[in-house]
Amino acid sequence: MAKVRVADIIKQFNLELISGEEGIHRPITTSDISRPGLEMTGFFDYYPADRIQLLGMTEITFSNRLTPEERKSRMENLCSDITPGIVISRGLEIPSELIEASEEHSVPVMRTPMKTTRFSSRLTNYLEYKLAPTTAVHGVLVDVYGVGVLITGKSGVGKSETALELVKRGHRLVADDCVEIVQEEEGSLIGHAPELIEHLLEIRGLGIINVMTLFGAGAVRSHKRITMIANLEIWDQHKQYDRLGLDEEKVKILDTEITKMTVPVRPGRNLAIIIEVAAMNYRLKNMGVNAARQFTDKLADVIEEHEQENNQG
Structure with a gap:
């Protein structure tokens, strides 16, 4: 068509x-x-x-x-x-x-x-x-501190609940369940909600809620550039998760690569705060401040000094 x-x-x-x-x-x-x-x-x-x-x-x-x-x-x-x-x-x-x-x-x-x-x-x-290339993904798109975060994961893992908590904390919902993505130009993906489910969130046990009606027009926006992906998955004790954040995983959507982080889900973890911090950390990295890199550099200096002291001794 x-x-x-x-x-x-x-x-x-x-x-x-x-x-x-x-x-x-x-x-x-x-x-x-x-x-x-x-x-x-x-x-x-x-x-x-x-x-x-x-x-x-x-x-x-x-x-x-x-x-x-x-x-x-x-x-x-x-x-x-x-x-x-x-x-x-x-x-x-x-x-x-x-x-x-x-x-x-x-x-x-x-x-x-x-x-x-x-x-x-x-x-x-x-x-x-x-006429731009388009696709649709299963997930939730939220504007967190100006960073477009696409929350993905298997059904029932808690994507919509995390988005609701983010909205309560002052961030803005773009789309829930289905995110339509347009590649306006190379390296730029714009996400928005299908017209039928715009401003709506589905919370299991509660049903469908209208975010704009409950929280006001400032809690939603029509579209947002997707900057990073937060993939939620059930905690696997046999899996080795990244603890430093040195290696960035990339995911390709259409012809554009997006930074992806994997967030393990288990009781007691506040996913909304984790995603907030991830968004702020992403902004810092874009400004040239990489906490993980600074830590490893300092650690390397300490190890080198320790080795020199041992050699002198």
């Missing part, structure tokens, strides 16, 4: 549909936008027909200098079978030859009062977001 169709951008940007109404359900498959300047001169050898075509003052002014036969030929070539649509900016008058060609080939021709560069920028941003 196509992610974006011409009808979507008509609605999003309040475009005026001039002609080619039969083609408004054509899919848009790329966020690239074409300014067909060379094509207006008759050069169609490398015409990117699969892009939205944007005609501004330059293209329209040049087309008005063509003979009617030349203009008719250019406009028919613009309206290919795979062209999603043609947008005229600045509210400019549209050549009758373009309207005729668009009706014949069912290519939507739309008009916007916005300036060409401004509309191009806004449309590109919109399409990049809508």
